[in-house]
Amino acid sequence: MSTLPSKDLETFPNPHPERDYTIRIRMPEFTCLCPKTGQPDFATLHLAYVPDRKCVELKSLKLYVWSWRDEGAFHEAVTNRILADLVTACQPRYMQLRAEFMVRGGIYTDVVVEHRQPDWQPPAPVDLP
Numbered sequence: 001m002s003t004l005p006s007k008d009l010e011t012f013p014n015p016h017p018e019r020d021y022t023i024r025i026r027m028p029e030f031t032c033l034c035p036k037t038g039q040p041d042f043a044t045l046h047l048a049y050v051p052d053r054k055c056v057e058l059k060s061l062k063l064y065v066w067s068w069r070d071e072g073a074f075h076e077a078v079t080n081r082i083l084a085d086l087v088t089a090c091q092p093r094y095m096q097l098r099a100e101f102m103v104r105g106g107i108y109t110d111v112v113v114e115h116r117q118p119d120w121q122p123p124a125p126v127d128l129p
Contacts, residue, residue, distance in 0.1 A: 005067035009089035010060035020093065023055065024048045027065050030099070035072035042102040043075075045082070049095035052117070056090050075101050079111040093120040093121045099122055 003121040027045040036101050045065065068078065087095055094116050101109040
């Protein structure tokens with residue numbers, strides 16, 4: 001069992017590929033470094049996705065998030081890179097990543113990025129009484 005950070009994202013077969021459903025994952029301990037100052041930036045990552053054939057394995061996701069701890073990255077760049085890596089790993093029907101960065105100098109930053117397979121259409125919303 002690995003206890004070191006890693007950029008390797010593992011997947012497993014979606015147990016219900018015939019159905020659209022949403023997986024939501026909240027990661028409140030994301031840290032990277034400001035590329036200008038070297039100071040740590042802290043964020044909560046909010047991942048939501050509709051899997052196709054594969055789902056991301058959570059232990060590998062934890063080690064992946066940990067791997068950013070000592071890397072310098074602008075908020076916009078790191079959020080887009082994480083989404084790109086996750087999309088490459090699991091090829092979801094739809095995926096959204098929101099990086100909610102903590103205050104720095106009186107400024108909060110939220111970065112939201114999305115991926116959608118070209119032929120995927122979300123199901124119609126259901127309004128329950």
